[in-house]
Amino acid sequence: xxxxxxxxxxxxxxxxxxxxxxxxxxxxxxxxxxxxxxxxxxxxxxxxxxxxxxxxxxxxxxxxxxxxxxxxxxxxxxxxxxxxxxxxxxxxxxxxxxxxxxxxxxxxxxxxxxxxxxxxxxxxxxxxxxxxxxxxxxxxxxxxxxxxxxxxxxxxxxxxxxxxxxxxxxxxxxxxxxxxxxxxxxxxxxxxxxxxxxxxxxxxxxxxxxxxxxxxxxxxxxxxxxxxxxxxxxxxxxxxxxxxxxxxxxxxxxxxxxxxxxxxxxxxxxxxxxxxxxxxxxxxxxxxxxxxxxxxxxxxxxxxxxxxxxxxxxxxxxxxxxxxxxxxxxxxxxxxxxxxxxxxxxxxxxxxxxxxxxxxxxxxxxxxxxxxxxxxxxxxxxxxx
Amino acid sequence: xxxxxxxxxxxxxxxxxxxxxxxxxxxxxxxxxxxxxxxxxxxxxxxxxxxxxxxxxxxxxxxxxxxxxxxxxxxxxxxxxxxxxxxxxxxxxxxxxxxxxxxxxxxxxxxxxxxxxxxxxxxxxxxxxxxxxxxxxxxxxxxxxxxxxxxxxxxxxxxxxxxxxxxxxxxxxxxxxxxxxxxxxxxxxxxxxxxxxxxxxxxxxxxxxxxxxxxxxxxxxxxxxxxxxxxxxxxxxxxxxxxxxxxxxxxxxxxxxxxxxxxxxxxxxxxxxxxxxxxxxxxxxxxxxxxxxxxxxxxxxxxxxxxxxxxxxxxxxxxxxxxxxxxxxxxxxxxxxxxxxxxxxxxxxxxxxxxxxxxxxxxxxxxxxxxxxxxxxxxxxxxxx
Numbered sequence: 101x102x103x104x105x106x107x108x109x110x111x112x113x114x115x116x117x118x119x120x121x122x123x124x125x126x127x128x129x130x131x132x133x134x135x136x137x138x139x140x141x142x143x144x145x146x147x148x149x150x151x152x153x154x155x156x157x158x159x160x161x162x163x164x165x166x167x168x169x170x171x172x173x174x175x176x177x178x179x180x181x182x183x184x185x186x187x188x189x190x191x192x193x194x195x196x197x198x199x200x201x202x203x204x205x206x207x208x209x210x211x212x213x214x215x216x217x218x219x220x221x222x223x224x225x226x227x228x229x230x231x232x233x234x235x236x237x238x239x240x241x242x243x244x245x246x247x248x249x250x251x252x253x254x255x256x257x258x259x260x261x262x263x264x265x266x267x268x269x270x271x272x273x274x275x276x277x278x279x280x281x282x283x284x285x286x287x288x289x290x291x292x293x294x295x296x297x298x299x300x301x302x303x304x305x306x307x308x309x310x311x312x313x314x315x316x317x318x319x320x321x322x323x324x325x326x327x328x329x330x331x332x333x334x335x336x337x338x339x340x341x342x343x344x345x346x347x348x349x350x351x352x353x354x355x356x357x358x359x360x361x362x363x364x365x366x367x368x369x370x371x372x373x374x375x376x377x378x379x380x381x382x383x384x385x386x387x388x389x390x391x392x393x394x395x396x397x398x399x400x401x402x403x404x405x406x407x408x409x410x411x412x413x414x415x416x417x418x419x420x421x422x423x424x425x426x427x428x429x430x431x432x433x434x435x436x437x438x439x440x441x442x443x444x445x446x447x448x449x450x451x452x453x454x455x456x457x458x459x460x461x462x463x464x465x466x467x468x469x470x471x472x473x474x475x476x477x478x479x480x481x482x483x484x485x
Numbered sequence: 486x487x488x489x490x491x492x493x494x495x496x497x498x499x500x501x502x503x504x505x506x507x508x509x510x511x512x513x514x515x516x517x518x519x520x521x522x523x524x525x526x527x528x529x530x531x532x533x534x535x536x537x538x539x540x541x542x543x544x545x546x547x548x549x550x551x552x553x554x555x556x557x558x559x560x561x562x563x564x565x566x567x568x569x570x571x572x573x574x575x576x577x578x579x580x581x582x583x584x585x586x587x588x589x590x591x592x593x594x595x596x597x598x599x600x601x602x603x604x605x606x607x608x609x610x611x612x613x614x615x616x617x618x619x620x621x622x623x624x625x626x627x628x629x630x631x632x633x634x635x636x637x638x639x640x641x642x643x644x645x646x647x648x649x650x651x652x653x654x655x656x657x658x659x660x661x662x663x664x665x666x667x668x669x670x671x672x673x674x675x676x677x678x679x680x681x682x683x684x685x686x687x688x689x690x691x692x693x694x695x696x697x698x699x700x701x702x703x704x705x706x707x708x709x710x711x712x713x714x715x716x717x718x719x720x721x722x723x724x725x726x727x728x729x730x731x732x733x734x735x736x737x738x739x740x741x742x743x744x745x746x747x748x749x750x751x752x753x754x755x756x757x758x759x760x761x762x763x764x765x766x767x768x769x770x771x772x773x774x775x776x777x778x779x780x781x782x783x784x785x786x787x788x789x790x791x792x793x794x795x796x797x798x799x800x801x802x803x804x805x806x807x808x809x810x811x812x813x814x815x816x817x818x819x820x821x822x823x824x825x826x827x828x829x830x831x832x833x834x835x836x837x838x839x840x841x842x843x844x845x846x847x848x849x850x851x852x853x854x855x856x857x858x859x860x861x862x863x864x865x866x867x868x869x870x
Binding site (some may be wrong): 117158159161164165166174176181182191200202232338339342343348356357360473 | 486549564610616728854
């Protein structure tokens with residue numbers, strides 16, 4: 101396999117973007133990445149779009165062709181979907197296509213336009229990432245799924261409500277000043293603890309929002325990557341799986357998908373947890389960031405809540421996480437999130453982040469699909485490795 | 486890039502499969518391919534699913550994870566979508582992943598479950614492959630799109646209603662005896678000519694049906710392909726694009742996507758049109774098979790209707806097309822079709838087809854997404870090339 105690097109990133113503002121349609125958002129982020137990489141759009145050889153449900157949210161499938169068209173390009177374009185991990189499966193398959201030797205320069209674009217339908221309808225579309233026959237059709241929601249995971253974690257390991265709340269407090273704090281973020285303001289522990297209950301034990305401020313937005317990155321092969329100003333190398337891109345329905349799992353307090361993807365990624369990159377300077381984790385609900393930390397081996401299983409509470413994941417901790425605000429505060433346009441994580445990681449590894457982690461050379465992103473049926477771990481580095 | 490081959494195929498019956506859900510269909514085809522390849526399911530390293538709208542038709546996205554789960558596998562699984570070309574973009578990206586060196590054995594599964602919703606709702610879901618803002622939302626349907634293409638072709642080149650009808654007559658004839666086909670019976674030219682009008686000039690028997698079904702193939706790398714009984718080699722897998730909205734095209738009588746994909750595929754394979762022994766074309770509507778023949782260079786532009794009428798594409802012609810019945814008579818479960826085409830082509834190149842083309846060594850499949858915004862051309866051969 102050839103090596104490859106990210107050579108450009110771009111993103112729109114995340115939020116309720118009522119004056120921009122699906123295509124407007126994707127185009128804006130794509131062009132921003134083109135400008136950042138200082139290439140011509142016509143140099144792009146293929147387009148990989150991460151999008152969970154263009155059909156469900158906006159009656160528009162065939163989103164790959166749509167974006168190619170809007171960019172004025174007649175290049176192979178395809179949409180990839182793995183629920184909320186759609187962005188990172190698009191990234192991963194674009195990377196494999198470059199690694200195969202078929203392409204030297206490709207665009208990866210994650211996009212979701214979620215606010216054109218009512219919130220209850222959006223919840224139904226989101227839950228199509230679960231098991232329709234056994235979960236969604238009998239009324240389970242995403243918040244309900246993660247509430248089950250949170251309750252199991254609290255029962256088994258003594259994880260506290262305060263620890264869940266600490267995740268949201270940290271992510272909101274990191275988003276302050278982020279002009280792309282949907283909620284760039286701090287929240288207090290007290291506010292999270294007393295927010296309206298959504299699905300016990302999860303409250304409103306434990307839940308990432310419904311968001312419109314797009315993020316894009318450009319991947320270049322090793323043949324041409326060194327021509328670019330600050331290539332960030334892809335050391336590993338690995339994917340894991342777990343059952344789609346929660347009732348089929350041996351344990352509700354871990355995700356096999358994240359464990360396997362993490363283990364493979366560390367193996368491929370030849371790195372260990374201590375080598376990661378900065379991470380993007382998947383805080384769709386506060387409990388998930390805690391489980392992510394454990395499943396990736398950054399702390400012992402069951403100790404994720406304590407690990408957060410002790411400040412390890414803060415900006416001045418030993419593993420700064422979600423330094424731009426995470427899904428909770430930046431927002432979670434589901435198909436875009438995996439690409440947005442890469443874009444924010446690249447900003448850190450170039451030394452250009454707003455909340456810059458001093459000397460950050462190597463970073464990790466974990467993107468989860470559904471309640472963990474899919475997980476993708478990417479490890480990137482400023483050095484070629 | 487490493488070479489790769491198809492080493493197993495499987496498919497369900499296509500039709501109104503009211504006793505099988507989306508997952509049942511995908512599982513049956515996947516297991517059939519596993520059996521055909523004589524591998525264990527646990528040997529599969531990744532799953533690529535082609536599916537246009539699991540969400541729209543059955544409220545189920547995340548179809549890659551769903552199929553992995555039903556197969557009892559915890560392997561990377563992803564769904565790819567490019568409207569009615571979803572199956573072949575899944576095939577193509579699975580091939581690139583194998584070519585990259587990352588995987589040696591992967592499953593490609595195309596699936597669509599279309600009859601669980603009403604026909605008018607299914608038409609709306611299908612039209613989400615068009616341009617929602619400029620076409621679908623103002624009432625254009627797929628049949629309407631292809632009717633516009635047919636009328637333009639008739640006006641410009643004198644293509645006749647009889648020539649359109651001849652396409653359907655041939656496809657139905659080829660399906661007789663095909664136990665997988667939705668409509669395994671012949672139709673007369675007179676029946677097609679007098680079928681109810683759907684969108685002038687297209688009549689009911691010019692239109693492929695709404696269908697449930699799944700097809701699967703297994704791709705092996707060159708490292709292991711020779712262990713299998715009768716590998717069929719992938720000589721080229723190329724994709725082209727055209728604008729998504731018809732009004733943006735310079736011409737309504739050709740598809741740039743098919744022209745470019747065909748040209749690239751012939752170039753990559755080092756072959757010319759005369760080297761193709763058997764072909765699968767995309768007869769979603771009768772006019773499209775005629776345009777496909779022209780756009781791939783099998784006959785001169787504008788002469789496709791005459792080419793069909795003269796019998797070149799019949800079973801005893803010089804280019805037998807859709808020898809198992811095509812989309813019209815086998816049925817068109819949109820995400821499955823691209824993979825079904827490969828499966829039928831492989832059967833021919835193994836010398837095991839019901840309507841076997843004597844001595845067929847090299848075949849081509851063209852799969853179209855939407856009204857041609859996406860096209861994928863695969864060239865396969867019994868010989869490694």
